[in-house]
Amino acid sequence: MEKIKDNGLIQDEPLIFEQGGDGRKGYSLPRWDVEEMKPEKFVPPSLLRKELDDFPQLCEVDVVRHFTRLSQWNYGVDSGFYPLGSCTMKYNPKVNEEIARMSGFA
Amino acid sequence: MKDFMRYIPHTQEDIQTMLKFVGAKKVEDLFEVIPKEYRLSKPLNLPEPLSEPDLLRHLQELQSPAYSSFLGAGAYHHFIPSVVSALISRSEFYTAYTPYQPEISQGTLQAIFEYQTLVCQLTGMEVSNASMYDGASSLAEAVLMAGRVTKRRKILLSEAVHPEYRKVIQTYIDPDQQEIIPIPYKKDEGRTDERRLSDLLDGEVSGVVIQSPNFFGVVEDLHPMADKAHEAGGLMIVGFSEAVAYGILKPPGEEGADIVAGEGQSFGIPLSYGGPYLGIFATREKFVRNMPGRLVGETVDLEGKRGFVLTLATREQHIRRERATSNICTNEGLCAVMATIFLSCLGKRGLRELALMNLSKAEYAKKVASQIRGCKLVFSSPTFNEFILRIQGEPERVLEGLKGKKILGGFPLGRFYPEMNHHLLVTVTEMKTREEIDCWAEALEKALK
Numbered sequence: 434m435e436k437i438k439d440n441g442l443i444q445d446e447p448l449i450f451e452q453g454g455d456g457r458k459g460y461s462l463p464r465w466d467v468e469e470m471k472p473e474k475f476v477p478p479s480l481l482r483k484e485l486d487d488f489p490q491l492c493e494v495d496v497v498r499h500f501t502r503l504s505q506w507n508y509g510v511d512s513g514f515y516p517l518g519s520c521t522m523k524y525n526p527k528v529n530e531e532i533a534r535m536s537g538f539a
Numbered sequence: 540m541k542d543f544m545r546y547i548p549h550t551q552e553d554i555q556t557m558l559k560f561v562g563a564k565k566v567e568d569l570f571e572v573i574p575k576e577y578r579l580s581k582p583l584n585l586p587e588p589l590s591e592p593d594l595l596r597h598l599q600e601l602q603s604p605a606y607s608s609f610l611g612a613g614a615y616h617h618f619i620p621s622v623v624s625a626l627i628s629r630s631e632f633y634t635a636y637t638p639y640q641p642e643i644s645q646g647t648l649q650a651i652f653e654y655q656t657l658v659c660q661l662t663g664m665e666v667s668n669a670s671m672y673d674g675a676s677s678l679a680e681a682v683l684m685a686g687r688v689t690k691r692r693k694i695l696l697s698e699a700v701h702p703e704y705r706k707v708i709q710t711y712i713d714p715d716q717q718e719i720i721p722i723p724y725k726k727d728e729g730r731t732d733e734r735r736l737s738d739l740l741d742g743e744v745s746g747v748v749i750q751s752p753n754f755f756g757v758v759e760d761l762h763p764m765a766d767k768a769h770e771a772g773g774l775m776i777v778g779f780s781e782a783v784a785y786g787i788l789k790p791p792g793e794e795g796a797d798i799v800a801g802e803g804q805s806f807g808i809p810l811s812y813g814g815p816y817l818g819i820f821a822t823r824e825k826f827v828r829n830m831p832g833r834l835v836g837e838t839v840d841l842e843g844k845r846g847f848v849l850t851l852a853t854r855e856q857h858i859r860r861e862r863a864t865s866n867i868c869t870n871e872g873l874c875a876v877m878a879t880i881f882l883s884c885l886g887k888r889g890l891r892e893l894a895l896m897n898l899s900k901a902e903y904a905k906k907v908a909s910q911i912r913g914c915k916l917v918f919s920s921p922t923f924n925e926f927i928l929r930i931q932g933e934p935e936r937v938l939e940g941l942k943g944k945k946i947l948g949g950f951p952l953g954r955f956y957p958e959m960n961h962h963l964l965v966t967v968t969e970m971k972t973r974e975e976i977d978c979w980a981e982a983l984e985k986a987l988k
Contacts, residue, residue: 444645445844449653449883459884460620462896466973467903469895472787475902476921480758482789487660488887493622496883500626500876503646509631526546528591530628537602539809 444506449499453491607975608947611925611966612754613674613701613780614813615805617893618970623807623880633873637833641848647872648847652835654879661785661882662799663792664821668832669849669870671818674802675704678748678778679711680820680831680865681800685746685774687829687864692717693744695773697731699724699753701780702955708748722747726958729757729918729927733764740767746774746798751791752784754955755964756901756925757918765795774798782806782819783968784923786894798822807881808874817874831855831865893969897924900976901967907980908965913987917962925966927952927959932987934963940986946979 472481491499508515510524533539549557554566563569570578589597608616627633631646638644638651651669658667671677682694694712696705698721709719720739725732731749740747747768751759765775777791779801791799803817804810822830828851836850855863885893901924909916913931930937934951941948949963956962967976 446649448649448656449879450656453886458886458889459622460886460889460893462889462893463618463969463972465896465899467899467976470899470902472895472898475898476758476788477760479762480760480789480921481787482785482793485660485786485887485890488657488890489883490886490888491883493620493884496622496880497626499883500632500650500880501629503650504626504629504631506644506646506649507631507635508643509629510634511630515634524546526591528594532595532598533811534624535598535602537599537604539811 444502446502449489453489453495455490457490457492459491459493459496606945606947609949609965609979610947612950612964614810615781616968616970617805619807620884622884623877626880627873627877632876648835650876650879652847654875657882658819658821662821663790664799665824666827667821668830668834670875671820671832673816673818674780675707677800677818677820678704679708681776681798682708684829686717688826689745691743691745693720695720695722695739695744695747697722697749699731699755700748700750700778701754728920729755730759730920736764737767740771744771744773746776748776750778752781752923755927756922757920761794783894783897786890803878806878808877815871815874817871817878828854829864831867833870896969900971904967904976911984924968925964928963928965929961937986941982944982946982
């Protein structure tokens with residue numbers, strides 16, 4: 434049996450809070466088909482927050498690259514045998530993933 | 540030995556080589572240690588295995604049909620960006636739920652560190668753990684923690700907290716024989732009765748548990764209740780089941796919360812018939828040694844580069860069982876990563892806009908519903924994306940009528956609140972179009988005639 438060489442990559446990946454920039458967005462919400470309400474009209478201002486100050490602002494490609502790089506820093510069961518722990522995922526058929534994601538079940 | 544050969548790579552040749560090496564003639568010989576009378580002598584009575592294409596076809600047929608659902612009550616239908624599914628399909632994320640070996644799981648550790656940080660920013664708290672199972676067990680753990688911190692044995696629990704969360708709390712404290720004292724809600728406002736709360740507070744209460752938005756969708760006024768709890772020497776525990784609300788609601792940390800424990804399913808986790816979900820748990824720095832669950836901390840490696848590890852593990856794992864905080868020794872690792880990716884996509888503006896859209900759509904539905912004969916909005920208090928309707932008609936019959944039109948019209952409250960047996964809890968998220976809301980209202984009107 435040949436030895437599986439898996440040195441992996443060592444990433445030097447900044448946190449999401451250290452990336453992105455003001456105005457970047459990576460989301461797409463449904464169309465506004467009702468009137469946009471001002472929360473102050475319905476909830477007393479004392480119960481409302483100001484901005485989500487330190488939350489990141491990233492665009493889609495920032496998010497994808499960040500988490501892809503993070504994943505490459507891990508060892509996974511698709512790379513090789515992972516015998517550690519009774520509660521680690523063992524190899525599961527890919528068809529299971531597809532079925533679990535079908536909209537009629539998920 | 541047919542189709543599963545795909546997943547077990549050994550060929551007949553490999554098997555023969557291995558048998559020869561260990562000195563056995565056939566595979567059955569390896570099971571000789573099991574007495575013959577206990578060994579299976581015939582195949583199990585199961586149908587033939589399906590091929591992959593047949594399996595897919597079969598399951599596609601088994602799927603539920605699509606309904607227009609106005610259900611919530613602890614599980615919410617929100618949009619999940621495609622990015623989430625694409626990224627967490629990477630086996631590097633879904634293999635090890637817990638990063639025991641930091642050398643091969645820096646990716647997971649950093650992602651969870653980012654998750655913990657986002658939770659603190661969202662809730663206004665100082666430290667978050669790496670997640671719990673779900674909102675119910677997270678809240679139950681918060682109750683246990685309050686007992687540990689204050690060394691008291693009574694907990695005041697609002698009746699406007701999710702009824703199933705309350706049942707789970709009961710289950711958790713029963714073996715310890717602690718006492719739950721219910722705080723009633725104000726029948727006209729749908730909020731916790733803070734005057735009754737004052738009456739019930741004394742020097743034996745470890746904490747007060749309030750959910751906001753509560754089970755009726757109503758936004759609670761937390762600050763005064765937190766003050767009262769603190770005056771009596773107890774902790775303020777704030778629960779939630781709809782995390783998106785904190786896109787616009789004041790973080791409980793700024794309202795005097797000592798522990799925040801709730802459900803994160805709304806952040807990019809599908810409904811999936813009830814699970815897996817995501818328990819969020821956060822507290823103040825001074826209580827960290829009493830906090831249950833995993834905790835990821837920042838450190839440096841041998842080269843002085845930033846790295847992440849599980850920290851303060853002797854709270855709950857590498858310690859005698861009786862001395863441990865919770866023994867949970869796990870977390871919803873993948874779900875926490877999903878939530879992190881979701882919040883990274885939405886970001887500062889997106890979460891706020893998502894919350895505003897939920898509020899706006901629900902307010903539209905409330906307006907439309909209030910114009911239906913036989914339908915009444917019950918509480919005038921502020922709500923987020925859920926509200927209660929009182930209907931003139933048997934809820935079960937009315938809902939059956941709507942179901943026939945492929946609409947799940949709402950959740951009948953009578954099951955949990957016998958005094959509200961003509962009431963429906965209706966949930967409207969950003970996923971409901973204006974047309975759907977109009978259809979729902981029209982169907983409701985017809986069913987009430």
